Amino acid sequence: MKLNNYITIAVGIIINDQNELLTVQKKGSLYYQLPGGKIEVDEIPIESLIRELNEELNIHFTAADCQLIGVHEAQAVNEVGKTVKGYVFKCQYSEKLENLQPLAELNEVRWVKKSEITEVKLANLLKQFALPIWISE
Numbered sequence: 001m002k003l004n005n006y007i008t009i010a011v012g013i014i015i016n017d018q019n020e021l022l023t024v025q026k027k028g029s030l031y032y033q034l035p036g037g038k039i040e041v042d043e044i045p046i047e048s049l050i051r052e053l054n055e056e057l058n059i060h061f062t063a064a065d066c067q068l069i070g071v072h073e074a075q076a077v078n079e080v081g082k083t084v085k086g087y088v089f090k091c092q093y094s095e096k097l098e099n100l101q102p103l104a105e106l107n108e109v110r111w112v113k114k115s116e117i118t119e120v121k122l123a124n125l126l127k128q129f130a131l132p133i134w135i136s137e
Contacts, residue, residue, distance in 0.1 A: 011036030
């Protein structure tokens with residue numbers, strides 16, 4: 001759903017058993033971001049997150065698997081002049097998520113270690129909102 005210069009998205013923080021954060025890189029982008037995507041008309045954020053995770057990573061979550069932890073706005077990294085309004089969920093990790101393959105518009109799936117955060121180009125929403133949450137755990 002786009003409102004003026006806003007891109008409204010739903011994304012998930014997923015941390016594996018090695019304390020690595022799941023990130024994705026879209027085709028044509030230099031940045032890694034949280035998995036998820038744009039909220040469609042008539043969708044609520046959790047429905048969008050579930051749909052996007054299924055389309056892009058073949059992950060099958062239910063609403064019970066993900067908890068909304070906040071809403072944050074940040075400058076979009078892939079669309080000049082746009083602001084991302086992100087509904088950020090924390091989703092449960094399971095071993096079925098170990099060998100994810102990028103689908104749809106994704107170029108790469110990457111589990112990021114805390115020691116790598118300065119080496120990886122992270123999208124603003126991830127850097128400003130999700131990263132402090134993950135680092136503090």
